[in-house]
Amino acid sequence: VAESIGWPIGSPFQLEMGFANLALGVLGIVAVSRRDGFREATVIAVAIIGLGATIVHIMDIIQTGNLAPGNTLQNISNLLKPTLLIGFLVASRRAEAKPDSEVRTPEFDQWRGPLGGAAGFATACIATAFGLGFWFGQPGLITLFGILLSFVILIIILLRSPSHRVRWS
Structure with a gap:
């Protein structure tokens, strides 16, 4: 992954990001069956990591001109995931709020x-x-x-x- 971003190979950031992404995955699996604010917390975590990673990549592009695919294309996913999750969460909450909802x-x-x-x-x-x-x-x-x-x-x-x-x- 580091090589595709244009960064040095073997940096501990790769392992750290692996564990961060694993944590988000576990949160997502747990959030599927929860309705007590856990889904919102999970979406917030995904949004912060995605937005933060995008900011880091954009700063790298501006400072170094690094246009490696992993430093540019990855930002689409970094921003699309939280955008979709926020949309799904809003739709879910609206469906749950309807009086004739079958959600529960x-x-x-x-x-x-x-x-x-x-x-x-x-x-x-x-x-x-x-x-x-x-x-x-x-x-x-x-x-x-x-x-x-x-x-x-x-x-x-x-x-x-x-x-x-x-x-x-």
Whole structure:
């Protein structure tokens, strides 16, 4: 990853960022089933790390002219993740606030459970493929493979779930 950013290889920042991203992933998995402010805290953490990383990369671009793909393209993801999460969180809160909302019903929980697990698995698969892509020097190709693999596994998980089976009658 450091090499793709144009930074020296072997810096401890890589391990630190690995643990920071692992923490965000764990928070995301836990947040799926929580409605007590935990989701908001998780989104705030993702937003701060994403915005902070983008600021660091932009400062590096301005100071050194470093336009390496890992120093430029990564900023799209750094800003897109919190933007999407904030949008999803707002939509979720609006849905929960409606008087006729089915969000807190057992039927909804039965429907949502497999989706949360499948989405967590898909996210982990894509993130792992992204990291491996940089490791092998083929981030686009290997990430695309991770996306396709996670999509297939997501479909399999949902088709095997009783609450998501397609009924043809």
